[in-house]
Amino acid sequence: MKHNEIPYKIYLEENEMPKSWYNVRADMKNKPAPLLNPATHEPVTEEELCNVFCKELVEQELNDRDAYIAIPQEIQDFYKMYRPAPLVRAYCLEKKLGTPAKIYYKFEGNNTSGSHKLNSAIAQAYYAKKQGLKGVTTETGAGQWGTALSMACSYFDLDCKVFMVKVSYEQKPFRREVMRTYGASVTPSPSDTTEVGRAILEKFPGTTGSLGCAISEAVEAAVSNDGYRYVLGSVLNQVLLHQTIIGLETKAALDKYHIKPDIIIGCAGGGSNLGGLISPFMGEKLRGEADYRFIAVEPASCPSFTRGRFAYDFCDTGAVCPLAKMYTLGSQFIPSANHAGGLRYHGMSPILSQLYADGLIEARAEEQTSVFKAAEQFARVEGILPAPESSHAIKAAIDEAMRCKETGEEKTIVFGLTGTGYFDMVAYEKFHNGEMKDYIPTEEDLQAGFEAMPKFE
Amino acid sequence: MKHNEIPYKIYLEENEMPKSWYNVRADMKNKPAPLLNPATHEPVTEEELCNVFCKELVEQELNDRDAYIAIPQEIQDFYKMYRPAPLVRAYCLEKKLGTPAKIYYKFEGNNTSGSHKLNSAIAQAYYAKKQGLKGVTTETGAGQWGTALSMACSYFDLDCKVFMVKVSYEQKPFRREVMRTYGASVTPSPSDTTEVGRAILEKFPGTTGSLGCAISEAVEAAVSNDGYRYVLGSVLNQVLLHQTIIGLETKAALDKYHIKPDIIIGCAGGGSNLGGLISPFMGEKLRGEADYRFIAVEPASCPSFTRGRFAYDFCDTGAVCPLAKMYTLGSQFIPSANHAGGLRYHGMSPILSQLYADGLIEARAEEQTSVFKAAEQFARVEGILPAPESSHAIKAAIDEAMRCKETGEEKTIVFGLTGTGYFDMVAYEKFHNGEMKDYIPTEEDLQAGFEAMPKFE
Numbered sequence: 001m002k003h004n005e006i007p008y009k010i011y012l013e014e015n016e017m018p019k020s021w022y023n024v025r026a027d028m029k030n031k032p033a034p035l036l037n038p039a040t041h042e043p044v045t046e047e048e049l050c051n052v053f054c055k056e057l058v059e060q061e062l063n064d065r066d067a068y069i070a071i072p073q074e075i076q077d078f079y080k081m082y083r084p085a086p087l088v089r090a091y092c093l094e095k096k097l098g099t100p101a102k103i104y105y106k107f108e109g110n111n112t113s114g115s116h117k118l119n120s121a122i123a124q125a126y127y128a129k130k131q132g133l134k135g136v137t138t139e140t141g142a143g144q145w146g147t148a149l150s151m152a153c154s155y156f157d158l159d160c161k162v163f164m165v166k167v168s169y170e171q172k173p174f175r176r177e178v179m180r181t182y183g184a185s186v187t188p189s190p191s192d193t194t195e196v197g198r199a200i201l202e203k204f205p206g207t208t209g210s211l212g213c214a215i216s217e218a219v220e221a222a223v224s225n226d227g228y229r230y231v232l233g234s235v236l237n238q239v240l241l242h243q244t245i246i247g248l249e250t251k252a253a254l255d256k257y258h259i260k261p262d263i264i265i266g267c268a269g270g271g272s273n274l275g276g277l278i279s280p281f282m283g284e285k286l287r288g289e290a291d292y293r294f295i296a297v298e299p300a301s302c303p304s305f306t307r308g309r310f311a312y313d314f315c316d317t318g319a320v321c322p323l324a325k326m327y328t329l330g331s332q333f334i335p336s337a338n339h340a341g342g343l344r345y346h347g348m349s350p351i352l353s354q355l356y357a358d359g360l361i362e363a364r365a366e367e368q369t370s371v372f373k374a375a376e377q378f379a380r381v382e383g384i385l386p387a388p389e390s391s392h393a394i395k396a397a398i399d400e401a402m403r404c405k406e407t408g409e410e411k412t413i414v415f416g417l418t419g420t421g422y423f424d425m426v427a428y429e430k431f432h433n434g435e436m437k438d439y440i441p442t443e444e445d446l447q448a449g450f451e452a453m454p455k456f457e
Numbered sequence: 458m459k460h461n462e463i464p465y466k467i468y469l470e471e472n473e474m475p476k477s478w479y480n481v482r483a484d485m486k487n488k489p490a491p492l493l494n495p496a497t498h499e500p501v502t503e504e505e506l507c508n509v510f511c512k513e514l515v516e517q518e519l520n521d522r523d524a525y526i527a528i529p530q531e532i533q534d535f536y537k538m539y540r541p542a543p544l545v546r547a548y549c550l551e552k553k554l555g556t557p558a559k560i561y562y563k564f565e566g567n568n569t570s571g572s573h574k575l576n577s578a579i580a581q582a583y584y585a586k587k588q589g590l591k592g593v594t595t596e597t598g599a600g601q602w603g604t605a606l607s608m609a610c611s612y613f614d615l616d617c618k619v620f621m622v623k624v625s626y627e628q629k630p631f632r633r634e635v636m637r638t639y640g641a642s643v644t645p646s647p648s649d650t651t652e653v654g655r656a657i658l659e660k661f662p663g664t665t666g667s668l669g670c671a672i673s674e675a676v677e678a679a680v681s682n683d684g685y686r687y688v689l690g691s692v693l694n695q696v697l698l699h700q701t702i703i704g705l706e707t708k709a710a711l712d713k714y715h716i717k718p719d720i721i722i723g724c725a726g727g728g729s730n731l732g733g734l735i736s737p738f739m740g741e742k743l744r745g746e747a748d749y750r751f752i753a754v755e756p757a758s759c760p761s762f763t764r765g766r767f768a769y770d771f772c773d774t775g776a777v778c779p780l781a782k783m784y785t786l787g788s789q790f791i792p793s794a795n796h797a798g799g800l801r802y803h804g805m806s807p808i809l810s811q812l813y814a815d816g817l818i819e820a821r822a823e824e825q826t827s828v829f830k831a832a833e834q835f836a837r838v839e840g841i842l843p844a845p846e847s848s849h850a851i852k853a854a855i856d857e858a859m860r861c862k863e864t865g866e867e868k869t870i871v872f873g874l875t876g877t878g879y880f881d882m883v884a885y886e887k888f889h890n891g892e893m894k895d896y897i898p899t900e901e902d903l904q905a906g907f908e909a910m911p912k913f914e
């Protein structure tokens with residue numbers, strides 16, 4: 001089929017939607033390193049993990065053998081509520097850029113959580129319900145993950161306790177109200193509802209909180225309340241597994257029109273979207289069936305792939321979670337306060353870290369003013385106001401398309417547009433007013449982060 | 458086909474999308490009354506209208522003969538960027554309600570303007586561009602229409618001057634920033650950039666503005682700047698015409714699955730969504746080919762259908778626009794400040810007004826706390842955070858579905874879900890905190906509005 005016969009948006013039929021998630025670990029020769037118990041530095045056992053996480057999710061976390069894991073019917077039904085997500089041919093952007101490249105993006109923003117996060121939230125809520133739990137706890141920064149989880153819990157009638165970083169709780173009241181609409185309880189963190197929270201408040205009375213601290217509170221709330229477990233929106237293997245719905249749908253849509261991508265691009269924070277998007281394609285590459293270039297795009301202000309170390313590190317500031325081997329800037333690393341673009345986690349998915357270490361993924365870091373410039377350029381022709389996170393991928397896609405313009409190559413570029421920027425207008429306003437600054441950590445900044453990493457191996 | 462074989466979402470193929478708008482006036486025996494010149498009270502001429510509006514739009518405004526008007530290819534292409542909009546089967550809501558009714562909603566919120574407004578904005582921008590204009594002016598209250606127009610103008614590289622009611626400009630900075638992302642200039646109204654604005658500022662120095670005042674400023678800015686025309690987001694015949702894309706797609710999707718609706722419900726402010734949704738079905742009813750119940754749902758605090766008068770009235774506070782015969786509360790009527798739910802225009806589309814006067818549409822008014830209750834109920838199971846405006850239709854759809862539960866009837870209900878509520882979280886917060894009040898105007902309130910209406914006929 002000729003490229004110009006391809007519709008603006010490719011929607012799969014309901015019966016073409018994936019019925020299994022794809023577990024890329026099954027096809028990896030070098031498996032991601034196991035999680036370690038933070039006290040003993042021994043691989044965590046299934047039992048230990050089950051104190052914190054739901055049982056079936058622990059099984060998924062540890063399963064590096066089965067390539068396909070069936071999506072339970074209840075989750076498939078929920079997916080039908082807001083999926084399939086469209087694979088959009090960016091005709092208008094191509095025209096504006098004057099590029100011979102063919103650009104496609106998988107748009108995950110057409111749901112109230114405004115992002116791909118819902119794909120894993122609903123899975124985690126389902127397994128919690130199935131286990132007979134009362135509810136789940138989690139942390140949220142800007143609120144994207146918290147919103148997704150609230151929606152999922154509301155659907156399954158589960159209690160949802162969200163610890164929201166205090167500064168976001170106060171400055172982003174709208175996300176908080178979306179969560180309340182879905183019946184979640186939202187607590188500003190640090191709070192006096194947990195021991196960790198009380199200790200931090202005593203030590204730093206005026207603190208506005210951090211993601212690491214909120215994680216520690218959420219984990220404590222899960223293990224100290226009967227019938228609760230902790231859930232997380234990125235980084236973990238199980239989350240990447242659920243997010244493969246993105247890549248599987250993308251691949252099915254491309255296959256339907258006999259399109260073979262050359263380059264696949266995703267933004268990278270904890271790695272859930274990137275991993276979900278590329279996994280099925282990576283599987284083909286690992287099995288030697290096809291070749292693709294994969295590009296991870298991260299913020300220059302939080303450059304875990306491009307400037308971090310591949311080592312065991314704490315997943316949270318409070319060091320209560322298991323240790324993971326990953327590209328990391330150190331669990332004490334906090335991006336500059338002027339960093340607006342999301343993707344602020346200090347580490348990276350262990351799966352993606354291993355693939356990057358094996359040279360199967362490229363990575364690049366982008367500064368935020370250039371990211372917002374790409375966001376605006378995209379919004380004006382494609383009609384979607386992108387989230388700052390997603391705009392990292394837009395930036396790289398435009399750069400690759402412009403390279404094609406120079407060389408005359410008709411490459412096919414696919415990128416993940418993870419969500420919308422409706423709740424990020426403060427950042428857009430700063431950008432419009434010329435008040436947005438770039439920030440690249442110095443070597444000294446990074447050194448401080450590395451020094452706080454656990455010393456062993 | 459059995460109802461349970463119908464997918465959650467019906468998407469038309471690109472080649473099934475409408476290629477013409479449907480002009481319901483062609484099938485109306487009693488045509489809507491003509492617009493009158495506010496000075497002479499004579500029907501406005503094409504020439505007079507062309508000073509304010511684009512030429513081809515004036516032709517559409519006055520055309521009550523042609524049933525179908527071709528959608529220019531450029532507009533069809535733009536529609537493909539964010540359309541077809543899904544027709545969603547509300548399986549989850551039906552299950553939650555335990556109703557035998559089959560509920561469908563046409564969701565128009567999957568674009569950055571967050572509403573159906575873009576359907577007409579792009580048409581109006583196209584004709585302005587075709588006429589060789591430099592730009593257009595408009596007013597916006599909360600910003601939905603302004604956002605849509607900004608997107609449309611950005612696509613066609615037209616200048617866009619938006620006069621935004623000052624109180625909204627200050628209290629809803631996010632919508633303002635979305636407009637700026639699309640390159641529009643946004644001026645708080647009243648402003649010192651127009652004579653009307655300066656006069657009002659001198660008379661009422663502390664005023665926070667009103668929609669009527671912003672309209673007057675936008676019209677002045679259009680007629681006093683070379684190469685500019687004024688555009689409007691509702692009420693006018695041309696706007697209803699463009700919005701029939703909603704009803705045509707809905708009908709095509711239903712026809713594809715051999716579904717015949719019994720009841721069609723839409724929220725009603727100026728009437729653009731309701732008119733667009735019901736027109737093709739109304740055409741069948743007018744031609745005696747089918748019968749449907751149509752229900753308009755308006756806010757109890759601005760009840761133009763249910764408590765207004767059917768008479769000639771000013772379209773704007775400043776009385777610079779033509780007079781229209783419509784259901785109206787009087788151009789000086791302003792809904793209570795605690796009214797959060799949109800749909801605050803004092804009048805109603807002349808087309809819909811005529812159809813209502815002829816007994817072809819039912820209308821009901823709903824109080825806002827009950828509307829937000831329905832909104833929350835819907836969000837929790839259907840996963841879309843609805844706009845307060847759209848939630849009026851949700852309320853009525855739920856009521857009708859519950860009536861079916863009592864009687865056991867398996868009626869098919871279709872309603873218009875015009876948009877998302879991402880920028881309405883302040884209202885949701887009030888609702889969550891129990892601070893939202895209902896407001897029904899007294900007879901005296903209405904009387905004051907009626908007395909300010911023009912005295913003639």
